[in-house]
Amino acid sequence: MLSLFKFLILGAISFTSVNAKCKVIPGSAGWPSSADWDALNRTLGGQLIKPTPPGAVCHSDQPTYNNATCAVITKQWSNYTFHADNPVSTDWDNTNNDTCLPDPAQPCSPIGYPVYVVNATTPENVAVGVNFAAANNIRLIVKGTGHDYMGRSVSPNSLSIWTHNMRGINLHDAFQPQGCKHSIPATAVTAAAGHNLIDLYAATDSYNLTIVGGLEATVGLGGYLTGGGHSPLSTAYGMAADNILELTVITPSGSKLTVNECQHPDLFYAFRGGGGSTFGVMTSVTLKTYPTPRVAVLSLQLTMSSATDNIWDMVAYILSQYPSLSNKTISADPQIAAIPSGNATTLYFIGNFRSISPQGVPYLSAAMQPIFSHIQSTWPAASINYTTTLYPTFYSHFLATAYSVGPGYNFRLGSRLLDAPTLTGNLTALTSAVKGFCGQLGCGPLLRGGKGIWDAVPSGGSDAVLPAWRKTVVHFVTGAIWAANNATAEASAVAAMEQRVTILRNLLPNSGAYINEANRDEPDFQQAFWGTNYPKLAAIKKAYDPTDVFWCHPCVGNEGWKEVGDKLCTV
Ligand SMILES: Cc1cc2nc3c(=O)[nH]c(=O)nc-3n(C[C@H](O)[C@H](O)[C@H](O)COP(=O)(O)OP(=O)(O)OC[C@H]3O[C@@H](n4cnc5c(N)ncnc54)[C@H](O)[C@@H]3O)c2cc1C
Structure with a gap:
């Protein structure tokens, strides 16, 4: 029996390896010669870059090692602009598998990054790069800024089209x-x-x-x-x-x-x-x-310490008010943290609520006051502090309030979209789900959905935005962080996050998640990110890209290929 089992397994392995086709990699048959790359560079008018990993300057075994530059790069590693301005750098270290961090204590090799980059300044540059990758069966990727949480803008053994310098x-x-x-x-x-x-x-x-x-x-x-x-x-x-x-x-x-x-x-x-x-x-x-629009902003700092779960009752109550705020075109992006101290837990619910009503601050305050009154009478231990500001333009509001914690570490997001009935229907179920999802690790219930999305009439009548967005009120996010080059820590952080996301998935199974801010390993990602749009999208992909010149994960029509180590091969 054992030998039959072995035979089947070995048979399956050799079947895969005999029939699988892989994109070419440096050193393999078919990888273009130096002369071919030089010719490509000439066609591009000198716009081809042979990149080095930005963190290599911190590693004495790397050709670009330079202690002074290392100090600069180390400081810049938590700066989004640095990663966007570099041809290959990405925000989240795990997207290149921690292969070359600006840390001499960690290993460094160029393997996590593209081999060549087309520094495109014109559509013609892009076309030349795409055609070269297609003709030579090279893995092709696209990088704008490298912000992607999914890791779609970096990959080993690839040619990258870098769009950052396309201007106008x-x-x-x-x-x-x-x-x-x-x-x-x-x-x-x-x-x-x-x-x-x-x-x-x-x-x-x-x-x-x-x-x-x-x-x-x-x-x-x-x-x-x-x-x-x-x-x-x-x-x-x-x-x-x-x-x-x-x-x-x-x-x-x-x-x-x-x-x-x-x-x-x-x-x-x-x-x-x-x-x-x-x-x-x-x-x-x-x-x-x-x-x-003029933008009224209410910056809220709500805290409450409690030895019971009533902090989560309060959070669920606030979320139950989101649909009515959304109907007033109010948006919000608070962060929630629940920090244990002794027998109690202190809840922090901190963030901005904003309105673009011409009536400004009075309109926003009138919408928020009943919520604050209810909190104060129901949970007297809660402390509510806020300030209000009216900004004359969206841009001035943006400059004053846009804030995000910098990048430069291992990070994955998990998220789900929730609709109004889920927020207002069964508060007991919502309380328990919110507690499980946010836990001690924190979460962000982003109030983003509303009539503008539900009733949108995109040009041509429809677009490929996930249909679940057309009912969504909250884009609910959380994350996982772990130490570099520690597979055990990664597995456990990601599994814990996935467990928490599952709680929301079970709360509203037929919803989905936002492709740009979700777990790249979201189960049944085709359904989660595109829902009923998926078959149409897959058909368009097949029609325009029958040989999969473009491949990424998690992306439409990627089922025919898989990553095998640093290679991309057909399944
Ligand atoms: C700090 C921060 C704040 C954010 N805030 C928001 C927010 O308010 N709202 C929101 O919706 N999202 C937000 N996001 C998520 C953001 O939408 C995604 O990270 C998005 O992928 C970034 O796109 P990019 O082009 O900057 O990144 P990249 O990593 O360069 O690209 C992301 C993906 O798009 C592809 N791509 C890039 N350029 C092109 C192109 N020209 N043609 C075809 N494909 C291309 C890449 O190959 C990759 O697949 C935020 C992200 C961060 C890091």
Whole structure:
């Protein structure tokens, strides 16, 4: 019996290895020669980079070792802009498997990073890179800023298209999509893919306008928009992707296309929520803009110490009020921490609630006061402190309130989307789920969903944003952190996070999670990130990229390949 079992296993292994095809890697048959890479560089006008890992400057066995530069890099490692400005660096160390940290005590090798980078400044550069990767069967990736929590913008043995230096912003009084007979009577902005959110906030603010964008200056347009993009303005104006009017893209076959509701509507659909580095490379985008609103912000610091679970009753009560706040287009991004001390636990519920109502602070205060009154009468031990501020524009509000803890460590996110009935229906179930999900490790119940997303009418009628967003009120996030190069610590941190996410998954099984801010190992990711849109997206992927020039995880149509060590091979 044992030998039969062995035979079956060995048979299966040899079957896989005989039939599997892999993307080529340096040293393997088919990897382009130095002369080929030189020729590519000439075609690109010198825009090909042979990168070194940024952390290598801290390692005496690496050619770029330099103690002084190491000190600079070590300091910059927690700076989002540093990682965005570097051709290969990424925010989260685990996305390159801790392969070269700026820490001499850790090992360093270039294996976690791309072998070559196309420093694209034009769509033509992008097309040349895509065609070279396709012709030579090389793993192809795309990096804008390297912010991705999923690790999609870095990989071993790859050619990377780096879009960071694609620049140019134009504003429009009205916009006529190419090939359409009609003009869209809305102000709009066209931006090259290398820009980040703050560039667009600044450019549009000069004209008293704003885009629908997220709350971090350096988040790049490419990943943010292709994932959907939530915003403090989403409760009023929808997801960022719902506001895309046109894109220029380089397809997996190297064609430059302008896609909109009238031209290539299938690709237009897929790029708006179908995920980054899957359907091609976005080289520029045109977004609807809005008159910049005044923004009222209430900065809340709510704390309560208790020896019982009533802190979680209070949190569940606040969440049960989110749907009514959302109906008033209020958004919020608090963080929750529950810190044990002796027999008691102290709960911290800290963050900003904001409103774009023309009535400003009085409107926001009137919405929040009944909630505070209820808390004070029901949980007298709670301490509520807040300040209110009215900002004259969305951009000024952004500059004053956008804040995020820096990168530069091992980190994974876990999240789920929850709708109004789940928040208001069964408070006992909600309390228990919130306690289990947040626990001592903390969480963020981001109030992002509302009528703006639920009733959005994207250009052309629909886009690929996860249908669950069309009912969502809360994008509920948590995370896992662990020490570098410690597989046991990683496994246990990720498993603990997954256990906590499962609690929310069980609370609302048919919901989903936001592709850009979730666990890359979310079970049944196709359903979780794209829901009923998945079959259509998979068909578009097959039509435009039948040989999988673009591959990433977790991404549409990636089922035919898997990572085997540092290789990418067919299953
Ligand atoms: C501090 C911080 C704050 C955030 N805040 C928000 C927020 O408020 N709202 C929100 O919705 N999200 C937010 N995010 C999540 C953010 O949307 C994702 O991290 C997103 O993937 C970032 O995109 P990027 O292009 O900057 O990153 P990258 O890591 O460069 O790219 C992410 C993905 O997009 C692909 N990609 C990049 N450029 C292109 C392109 N031109 N064409 C095709 N594919 C491309 C990459 O290959 C990768 O798959 C935040 C992230 C961070 C780190």
